[in-house]
Amino acid sequence: MVTMREREKEFKKQIIADAAYSLLSKKPYESVTVDDIAKAAGCGKGTLYQYFENKDHILAYLVSVDVKHLCEEIEEKCLKNPDIQEAIYNYMLLHYNYYQANHQIFSSWLRRSLDAGIQPEWEQDVLDMREEKLQMMTKVLARGIKNQSLIEVDPYQLARLLENIFRDITYSLLDKEQEEEDLKKVMELVKMVISNGIFLNQSLRDAKQ
Amino acid sequence: MVTMREREKEFKKQIIADAAYSLLSKKPYESVTVDDIAKAAGCGKGTLYQYFENKDHILAYLVSVDVKHLCEEIEEKCLKNPDIQEAIYNYMLLHYNYYQANHQIFSSWLRRSLDAGIQPEWEQDVLDMREEKLQMMTKVLARGIKNQSLIEVDPYQLARLLENIFRDITYSLLDKEQEEEDLKKVMELVKMVISNGIFLNQSLRDAKQ
Amino acid sequence: MVTMREREKEFKKQIIADAAYSLLSKKPYESVTVDDIAKAAGCGKGTLYQYFENKDHILAYLVSVDVKHLCEEIEEKCLKNPDIQEAIYNYMLLHYNYYQANHQIFSSWLRRSLDAGIQPEWEQDVLDMREEKLQMMTKVLARGIKNQSLIEVDPYQLARLLENIFRDITYSLLDKEQEEEDLKKVMELVKMVISNGIFLNQSLRDAKQ
Amino acid sequence: MVTMREREKEFKKQIIADAAYSLLSKKPYESVTVDDIAKAAGCGKGTLYQYFENKDHILAYLVSVDVKHLCEEIEEKCLKNPDIQEAIYNYMLLHYNYYQANHQIFSSWLRRSLDAGIQPEWEQDVLDMREEKLQMMTKVLARGIKNQSLIEVDPYQLARLLENIFRDITYSLLDKEQEEEDLKKVMELVKMVISNGIFLNQSLRDAKQ
């Protein structure tokens, strides 16, 4: 059973996390002070430390929640999707949206993580989820290979490549004029590239048989 | 004419830049102190400020030099390359190598840049060079489209997509076991994906005619 | 008359004091948080403030209770003891035991006290008790001087000196190997030193007469 | 050879140490901020950290210098003193003066040290010096025992007891009116106590022979 107290505490944690999220999405970790977050959350500095052990912990929490969310969506829209082609497009689109929204946070986390300051426990949490994500997509791709919808390559490697292709272009963030309508164009482009690339076209499939 | 003095000054600047490069390649900007750089360059802290206005300036200089180098290589190995397919592979490989080596620095620069602290002048410098790079590749791709080696898509968009595909996978940096031999495998994979994807295969080209 | 309420209140105060005692005996005042004490007492932080005005107040209370206890024992085993020599040994032994157990607390109190942060009222309380303690021993010593068991010196000064001799050796606390069996040895040593020193030996006493 | 620079640096370190000393002699470590010390030394906060790694380091340095000084004086006035009785008085008087002046600092150091926060290296330094001090006095006492000036007891234990007897009475620090002229009285008292106590008196020595 979840007590009233626990619900309330979780709620407040969410408020702080939201405030932190909105700041850390826009500015790098180092430029956001604990005070900034507290102010944005409408509470005192000390309050943060009742919900999070650390400034790093806040970041770790945000990343963890984000990745978990991404995982769930991938399970829903890719793993459970019988249409392999659609599953693949979704996989890439989800990543695009994820990085579009969370690039700054993700990048901050990576930096802190590699710079050896983050609790191994928190770090592992995110790494595990990423692996789970890759494994799910590996299954999808393996299925596609089995029923000859896809070219025969290592499905794990392919999952990683696809994960990468649609990472948002950090570079492009500098050109702020585009953004919105850009997605559609690029999506069309990628679809075309990928379709003709990773899917065996009918003629070749015929040849194989 | 270049005086003796200027040569000497340029030489010392290079020494400092080299020292900074080796440090900033491994650790994020924020974790590298001006003192670290001075120590590595074998000079006093104050000396740095005679060759660079700023800590940021050092970073900007490094990025600028790196990107210029990348540009030159792209001009050589892509723009001037008559074999379109090879030009495209080179384009991606060069980017892979570039990001592999300079990811940390590039990422640091992006961060500082977006955080609005960097002199617009230095920033523009790098942006211009990136644009130049894209324009060169756009020409290559346009040529390929014209002679029907490539599918018909916006060549500029395609250049950007390709630039992106081979960005090194920051995520993967966490799995340190792989790295070296990984490149070949992934390169093979990408070649296959791309080949079958963006190049019209013979049967389709025949059909078009 | 003491109401039921008051009894209950006093009882809870004791629980908190006991918890505080066990913590403050081991660690310096500054390293023990109010939260630690509350946790150890099995109650909320706020509750403490219903029984004590202050963190300092808790400390003052502990010291006051301890010193009162020491006073009572000195009255019993020294003042009321007809055997002067035994009374003196007891005096020192009681101090030894007292400081052995309460050094940390006593030292913390002294620090806070000198640092001018403690309510004068609480401070005076302890000072008075110390004076009372000294006065009792002064009486004992005066008696000893009168009946020629002791050398003729200012009994008050002597009481203070004796109080001091058997203060536990803080320094020695660092050598943790000794402790237990140490006491006996040192006690023997002190007895010898003191006996031959402050007690007129028979031959001299004979001579005096 | 000692360069000009090093001399100057050592000089500045002394200035800071002196400032710290005058503050830490009067108030406990915790009540003295790094800022206070900097102000007292007439320099900025950051400057301190060029000469000392830590706030703790400052304290450790002060204690170390003090104890070294005490050691030197004990070597001079006790170990090298042919008159055993005088050597013993000096031993106690030196300790009295030492603790009188440095009690606050010493106590602060002990606290930090036991609270496990201090670098083991610094800690050992002081412990070693204390042992050296005890060993010197042990030699003196052993000599005294050998030529039958002193009672036969473990000279090491006795050295420790004497070290303790003349520790200044922290308690007494609260009675500020006395202090100065107090010393003489108490010194007289102790001399008498000790003389009659640890020195065999003539009659007994005769008996032994």
Place this chain on the structure above:
DNA sequence: CATGAATGAGGATTCATTCAT
């Protein structure tokens, strides 16, 4: 009464930049 979440003053420490030598 009891609680524990909220608070914010206060402190140690770091580091880019300046400037006297």
Place this chain on the structure above:
DNA sequence: AATGAATGAATCCTCATTCAT
């Protein structure tokens, strides 16, 4: 020109105390 000592703004974090429930 070269140096590196001096600086203090900026930052994270702790904890005694209060107060609404």
